[in-house]
Amino acid sequence: MRLSRFVSAAAALVTGAVLTATGANPAGAAGANYVALGDSYSAGVGAGSYTGESGDCLRSTKAYPQLWANSHGPSSFAFTACSGARTSDVLNNQLGPLNSATTLVSVSIGGNDAGFTDVMTTCVISSESTCLSRINEARNFVNTQLPAKLDQTYAAIRSKAPSARVVVLGYPRLYKLNGSCIVGLSETKRTAINNAADLLDSVVSQRASAAGFSFGDVRGTFTGHEICSNSEWLHSVEWFNITESYHPMASGQSGGYLPVFSAAAG
Template sequence: MRISRARSRLLTVALAALAAVGLSMGTAVPASASTWHDPLRYVALGDSYAAGQATDCTHTASSYPLLLDKLPSVKLVSDVSCAGATTGTVIAGQISAVNRSVSLVTVTVGANDLDVAGLQAVCAANPASAACAAAIQARQAQLPALYANLAATYSLIAAASPGATILVTGYAPLVSTGPLYTAEQALNSTIQGAVTSVAAAGAHIRYVAVAFTGHTADSPYPWFVLSGPNIFHPNVLGNLAYAAAIARSLLAVGALR
């Protein structure tokens, strides 16, 4: 019972901090956007970073879509995020949740296309090892294909709901420096590049950077789970950081019109 109460208190603090971001969608949404609703009709797509856990398609109470749903100006109508999801999974099994009534879509996907969890497991043990260098090189070779898959995924989402704002998150680096950090930044650059290309074609899409500055796994106070089935995934405070970053981007949504 003590664990449950402590978790409840932490979530209460997290929600208060999220509200302090100052999200006020009534001022952020341009009057000319006739497809917008009040509150925003929100669909969450993506992998375990969106689901809030690493094992299946359930969603933890601290997942960033459920945190955003606590805001009065956001209504989560569908959360189809699922652990293990790839761009192919999103295309085949998640985009069907998006339609013209949706005004906000979040997407976190791409890491599983490269098996970043496997990379983290190899490199976290010994970043200077030959095994880590080989794992990074193998994934770097896959980045052009990932770029194409991401751009196709974002384009299909935009076509399914042309009036929606699509917010695509990157991945918070697990460590603060070294080869693994560089590899994770390359992944984020690929995601951001695909977002930019789809935005240039007219979609209302933007990239949301997420950085756990001072709270990586190699810090004294990490925002990552460091053991158990959810290892290397954001903890409650990490999920809050994702929600807050998305909330800040929502404030700038008028710049997309």
């Protein structure tokens, strides 16, 4: 989907208002040494055009890191984000390209630690009470265990890239409540899933700020483009390509994530 100039300008205003900018100085775009870390939302799962070299990581040429690199021409670009990644995967498998010359890092992480896939599967195939119970388990994990995992991950990034501006990207709310969907999950399930996304973003934002990193809140740019809206940027259940379910389409990467990251990257 191609955004109009008006929507692009509005997105920039929204992202400027919600962005918490802390830490190192702006990366300087053209001269940046940029490393993109994280999970499927950074890899671009759901956007199509996956690169052969990325294998099961499903890195897309339409993911926001690649789009930003295409338009800004950084001095170097390493893309190690991977579908399904948890904080441990970032620590063990993705930090290799980071060094003292790295000036810009992006990362989205935490959703898989909290059991994103299992939560959504449970809510799709199980009763309302079972769905809400599984969401409550995830919320408890986010409150009690995820902060330490994020702190460890962010500390490792800072240690390996001491001079970099680090931008931590959050997650969108999945559903437009009281929207256009007439089948599928109940409104109670959708509300609980959205509230869990808000909690996850709150914790990720707090830990990013504590690490001296910027937090890019994409909920504003995705507002009006959730599942059950009239202009969806997110996949619902994709029965014939289940991996892409509940991930941003190419339009969600370019219209939802890219403006937020661009505003933070400087």
